[in-house]
Amino acid sequence: MDEPALPDDIAASDLDRAARSELRTLTKENADAVARHLVAASRVIEDDPAEALRHALAAARRAGRVAVVRESVAIAAYATGDFALALRELRTFRRISGSDDQIALMVDSERGVGRPDRALEVGRAVDRASLPVEAQVGLAIAMSGARLDQGDASAALDELERAPIDLQRIHPWSPSLFDAFSTVHEELGDEQEAARWRTRAANAERLLDEVDAEQDEMTVSTEAVALEPGVQATEAEAPAAQQEPDAAPDAER
Numbered sequence: 001m002d003e004p005a006l007p008d009d010i011a012a013s014d015l016d017r018a019a020r021s022e023l024r025t026l027t028k029e030n031a032d033a034v035a036r037h038l039v040a041a042s043r044v045i046e047d048d049p050a051e052a053l054r055h056a057l058a059a060a061r062r063a064g065r066v067a068v069v070r071e072s073v074a075i076a077a078y079a080t081g082d083f084a085l086a087l088r089e090l091r092t093f094r095r096i097s098g099s100d101d102q103i104a105l106m107v108d109s110e111r112g113v114g115r116p117d118r119a120l121e122v123g124r125a126v127d128r129a130s131l132p133v134e135a136q137v138g139l140a141i142a143m144s145g146a147r148l149d150q151g152d153a154s155a156a157l158d159e160l161e162r163a164p165i166d167l168q169r170i171h172p173w174s175p176s177l178f179d180a181f182s183t184v185h186e187e188l189g190d191e192q193e194a195a196r197w198r199t200r201a202a203n204a205e206r207l208l209d210e211v212d213a214e215q216d217e218m219t220v221s222t223e224a225v226a227l228e229p230g231v232q233a234t235e236a237e238a239p240a241a242q243q244e245p246d247a248a249p250d251a252e253r
Helices: 017-021 028-044 048-063 065-079 084-096 103-112 116-124 133-149 154-162 174-187 191-213
Strands: 225-228 232-233
Touching: 017 225, 028 048, 028 065, 048 065, 065 084, 065 103, 084 103, 103 116, 116 133, 116 174, 133 154, 133 174, 154 174, 174 191
Parallel strands: none
Antiparallel strands: 225 232
């Protein structure tokens, strides 16, 4: 098979344990090759999404019936802007896994192929309460984008306000959610509120970068990092308390 070369420093054991467990039906040799391609894809997806897609497709040729493999192809295809391929792979992933965790990517891919109406239908068909918090936030952002595609900024704001919003804690998804609020308020013509959300997004990004920089010295997945009085940064998965945007003005300082 025409597969991209695998760097020598990539080992099958570098793959997430949960993902490796999905490869147990494969022979060890094949499972190791698939795992290494998935790791290689994850390494380069930000800087070279086309190369990431090549690795993901190489894994799919070896293990096309494994959910995490098709999910990886979908994510890489989305990153390259091939939304049609991303949709096809996301549907396959969903059928194999029974999971709606990538519903936001499906909605956004429908937007990518120019079908905002279909994007909204796909998003509405899912029980949001059953999704992990990060998926709920991603879906709210994608649905808001579809509303903007239709030219309805008020409905876009309503979609965002359905997301679990917590201004007392900073989560990995906080910058994207805050940026989305800023964009919608700009569309509504409220520059002051847009600026408030831009500030929150920038501060959240900075604080998360500081946490990442200290990862060698602390476990950020389990230890909260004090940001300022009453505000904490965390990667906790527990659902955040719903709050109005102005409930915690300290978060934007």
